[in-house]
Amino acid sequence: MSKNETVKPTNFIHQIIEQDLQEQRHDRVVTRFPPEPNGYLHIGHAKSICLNFGTAVKYAGECNLRFDDTNPEKESQEYIDSIIEDVRWLGFEWAGEVRYTSDYFQQLYDWAVHLIQQGLAYVDHLSAEEMRQYRGTLTEPGKNSPYRERSVEENLALFEQMKSGDLPEGSCSLRAKIDMAAANINLRDPVIYRIRHAHHHQTGNDWCIYPSYDFAHGQSDAIEGVTHSICTLEFEDHRPLYEWLIQNLPVPCVPKQYEFSRLELNYTVTSKRKLKQLVDEQHVSGWNDPRMPTISGLRRRGYTPAAIRQFCDMIGVTRSNGVVDVAMLEAAIREDLDANSPRAMCVLRPLKITLTNYVEGEEEWFELPAHPKDDSLGSRRVSFGRHILIEQEDFEEVAPKKWKRLATGEAVRLRGAYVIRCEEVIKNAEGEVVELLCTYDPATKGANPEGYKANGVIHWVNAERSLPCEVRLYDRLFSVADPEADKTRTFLDYLNPESLVTLTEARAEPGLAAVAAGDKFQFERMGYFCVDSDSRPERLVFNRTVTLRDSWAKIQGQ
Known part of the structure; x- marks a missing residue:
């Protein structure tokens, strides 16, 4: 200047x-x-x-x-x-x-x-x-x-x-x-x-x-x-x-x-002594554990420099002490990833579907946009066949009121592919649903014919072409807003037991085979994820950075 x-x-x-x-x-x-x-x-x-x-x-x-x-x-x-x-x-x-x-x-x-x-x-x-x-x-x-x-x-x-x-x-x-x-x-x-x-x-x-x-x-x-x-x-x-x-x-x-004023976040501790205690006592996997508020932890979780800088701009610089809602930080990363992350489909908890009227061994490839609002990111190809996987939570035997997913006798659109209808449910000896027998409608390829009604849109992957992966669902490390407020207990008493849920049976679309550590995606309908440093070509590992929307307030009844 x-x-x-x-x-x-x-x-x-x-x-x-x-x-x-x-x-x-x-x-x-x-x-x-x-x-x-x-x-x-x-x-x-x-x-x-x-x-x-x-x-x-x-x-x-x-x-x-x-x-x-x-x-x-x-x-x-x-x-x-x-x-x-x-x-x-x-x-x-x-x-x-x-x-x-x-x-x-x-x-x-x-x-x-x-x-x-x-x-x-x-x-x-x-x-x-x-x-x-x-x-x-x-x-x-x-x-x-x-x-x-x-x-x-x-x-x-x-x-x-x-x-x-x-x-x-x-x-x-x-x-x-x-x-x-x-x-x-x-x-x-x-x-x-x-x-x-x-x-x-x-x-x-x-x-x-x-x-x-x-x-x-x-x-x-x-x-x-x-x-x-x-x-x-x-x-x-x-x-x-x-x-x-x-x-x-x-x-x-x-x-x-x-x-x-220093930055104080709720649902977090930032004392170096306490962070070191979390590491030393193995409550977390290390200083760069994605649940940690460390910069290296946030980086591994999928946060971007731009989002963190934007967050710091949002909270401003004053002389008034106060606690910032961690939801502001999460909103900053959502905004950045929504604009810049390519889309992909990954089924976290798979439920098998067999399309009984689709020819065994036949395969189709659909071209979908990598980003719905940014053509510069190009497109991606996804494989479709007789055996596909959907989320377990996207099926109910008896559809509840306003249900917009798959149910027995109901039709739903597979993202970018066909409309399918559930005809039969197969269960194991314990009464758990293990497979759905469905039919697909060839006339609905890519779009619904005029007057055709499908009960919502869900994501899916080809069971045979999809990639096995591990998905780590990270959430807030502490279950209360101020883990240091109660002086009769320690902050460790408020560790959130659900801060890490590891899913080992997830399957991702085949286009993700060449991903590298740090690559970021929006898994459609599931949230924003990044490739972890533990990931290998034979076993992909994804970390959830943040959900698509703030579900914590709902969970806490706020």
Whole structure:
């Protein structure tokens, strides 16, 4: 964006940026996305990604991808790789190389020394429990540590011992010297360095002291020239510390922090700790289980980057906390898949039909549109023969009122083929319907003759040509809107036992033989599905992304 060009602001952060640019506080906008590599990204992170990267795009600026890797015991390369993949998959690219807070460890250490030299930091030997006791409460001030008035020389020597590995973990920490009576507890001499004798995934064993998030965050922003440090509302109380550190250190620039409300979805948990518990305790198959709210889970389930970006636009950016209905996310993916997914027929729970007046061994091929509204997607060919399969739920021996499917003595149209009539029902010894004997009407090929009445339209596949496949019907992972509301129980008590139903006898039309993992389809009348990474040519596997319409409200009686 040129300096004279005006971009219409779309949220309060963009309004701030617009004013900053108009008043020439910055030459260009620089944002950053700084995830901790201690888990996989989830849908809440998608909102932050879209805001930070989208803002940089909107104002022709830059957005950095920086890993806040200050806690090596909980971090791994696996998480780093997954985050990089997720950001790219969502359609964004960062400025320059991937950055790490660990890239700045030496500079951060030097700035910690600077604080000590200015009498603004000290080495404290209080234990974590003692520190909590000294900190005070929201209504009572804290009290000074007995180590607070150490000399600069003593603090420098002790900090060097911490750095050299001469002191054990937990024996001491470096604290900023601010105000133990401050109303904001974050200003009551916060810890800015602690000892961790842990191998670091980027720096190896070079360091055994690591900066706190609060110390590293603002200074890393300053090193990178970030102009607008955008984070969620839980960091609002940390902003005074962010600003105190920036003001008291010789940083190269002065970034400003702005907070927005985080994304909270119903029927979901987004705490990394709880998501990790779901994985570790094998309540799900992994971080990319399609029931998980992780970006990799949504991707595997069949969600698209466009749908997630559209969802983030729909919910907007505000400072008001609230819970977003997951139905909005489902509506976004339905809209995208409806417009872009080719159609196919797949029978999930097959019921065999024999057309008694169709010649055994004869076969026809029908050409059907790949999409009813988009000719550019072309057409597909489906096979028809004497033996076909329909959904079990599309047949009733005695048709209920307003029944629009197949019933004994009734006629129904097979999508794109013929009208058939059920003449006889065959049952097994347990009384279960196992086959229908039907007749087809050759005069109804492709369309009904004038005045001809068929009782609805159903999908089908050729029993002999269709492809065997496994279909995984995914639904919401939790059975209640807020699985964390009841403090007398755990969120695990509300896991939805129907969140995954696996169907192993499904059959799909033959044109799907060449599908690849990630391919998406609307299975006519059944919902939107994608090919799972487990799929193989000899055994296709499809995941249900979302139903054709929101049936959850009906299920819950809403």
